[in-house]
Amino acid sequence: MMTEMPSGFRGRIHRGTQQIGGTCVELEACGERILLDLGLPLDADELSETLLPDVAGLRGPDPALRAIVISHGHGDHWGLLPLCKPGVPVAMGAATARIMSAAAPFVPNFFAPDPAFELSDRRPIDIGPFRITPYLVDHSAYDAYAVLIEAAGRRLFYSGDIRAHGRKGALFERMVNHPPQGIDTMLMEGSSLGRLDADARFPNESEIEARLVESFGSPGFVAISASAQNIDRMVSIYRACKRAGRTLLLDIYAMEILRATGNANLPAPGWPNLSVYVPEYQRRQIKRTERFDLLEPYRKARIYREHIAEIGDKTVLLFRPAMMRDVQAANLWPKARAIWSQWDGYLKDGPGSKLKADLAELGVPFEVIHTSGHASIGDLKRLAGAIAPKALVPIHTFEGDKFTNFFQNVVRRADGEWWGV
Structure with a gap:
């Protein structure tokens, strides 16, 4: 697959175009970079530096890596943080940081973070050339966020992990009714594809x-x-x-x-x-x-x-x-x-x-007796339809090739491929 010439704002998915878990997305604008999540793959036997993606600044100092933005407190989205060289600022929800710290005395290989930036519902923060606006979402992890990233006149929306059938389902309805506008690229999770029939729903x-x-x-x-x-x-x-x-x-x-x-x-x-x-x-x-x-x-x-x-x-x-x-x-x-x-x-x-x-x-x-932490296909269709991105990129899914059966403007990306937002 040919790599597109970069725009002023470009990105690449290091892990997630062909699997659930271990998510990591690198974004670059004006010579500076941030990461969206740095997860431990679900099939990893143990924590190992070999699992770190090829990102400058994770294994040694690089001031161009401005921050790692953690969408929520599940290990498949933050689990490689303990392997990072110190000094990379972390952004996450305040409750997420407290929960991770509270878990540290009880859980092997856990990590007590000291975030430099706090994610809070619809409160923008600026990190270098990036404006980051978190959206509190319904998920099985407390204090979970989708994230809007604006840079160089372009807009990328990352769904994180999201659903509509939890106790905070009103947050999903709020997003569908009042979505972020003018999205150039949307990274949308597709955990339920391959697990659930198109017209089925998860119990609330x-x-x-x-x-x-x-x-x-x-x-x-x-x-x-x-x-x-x-x-x-x-x-x-x-x-x-x-x-x-x-x-x-x-x-x-x-x-x-x-x-x-x-x-x-x-x-x-x-x-x-x-x-x-x-x-x-x-x-x-x-x-x-x-x-x-x-x-x-x-x-x-x-x-x-x-x-x-x-x-x-x-x-x-x-x-x-x-x-x-x-x-x-x-x-x-x-x-x-x-x-x-x-x-x-x-x-x-x-x-x-x-x-x-x-x-x-x-x-x-x-x-x-259980229900999923991820949205049904029907709810994902509502979300994609409301946001109406120019390009919808599958992530956090084993079934990226099936996205075109349900969504418009789907653009498949490969792990490690740079593309312009």
Whole structure:
């Protein structure tokens, strides 16, 4: 494929034209550059410098690389940041930075950022020749943004990861009704292509809550596997517990993530139907690292294993495989049920596959109650139609060749190919 002669504002996708995850887009204007996201590929076995894209300024100093703009807090969009040489300024949402910092003591290979620029809904920031306007969007990551980039008289819009069926779906409708205008190039995610029929839709978060209420209405202890950083899902699980007369048990990690959002409308110590359980592996970790300060905000809400054993059939535990022994010690598995409330692709191999096999061996019933963090094809069509870009470039998709079946003005790009915005 021939590379177009650059305009005053040009870009190239380093990773994303043929895969989901590991997203990175380099933009250049007036001899200066920024990156949109710097993600760890989903199929990466470990963090390795060999995964860094060929961008001047990531492995050594280059003042022309002005900033790395992180659209949201999922590792496939920020996961290579720890490998960058220090000194590259980072832009991200304030809540995203707090959540990442709150997760750092609990999650291997995590990263506590110190952003130089704060993304905030529809508040432009100027970095060198680039004017960057974030748009808060509905996604399974809290504080997620689409981004408008203006430079050299041209306008590029990056959808980031986006959907319309979460608890913040009104943000999607706002964008469709009041879209950015005059877009020359739109980079639009297409995660749902190949996963969903063209006329199908994903269940919305209210429907997920209703399914959880129905499931929680059956007797027995419930272990639910969900990402603590999927705040919409934490709200759905909590609301379902209240409606079903159950107590939700969250660990310190989940409580710290909720607290880091800074949102007073989210479950917190003292709320009804909520207790804090410190699993054995976290207790040992806190003792080893002497992070006893992590326990302090939750002392009055804390519940211990002995009490859980007594009231197990009226509780729902936010569960991860490291808690298996805790549940065994409380003798809760014989009358337990398990719910998987995240992407079912994680069940095909790795820890998810092992968990499913372990539960099957114990005879624990297992069901999946989940919805996607990405927009349906129908909603993507509404978004593309509202923005009406001169060129629509597929990104974050395995099915870029199918875009022309659904969207107008599609222009396919290759990883590493420079093109004029």
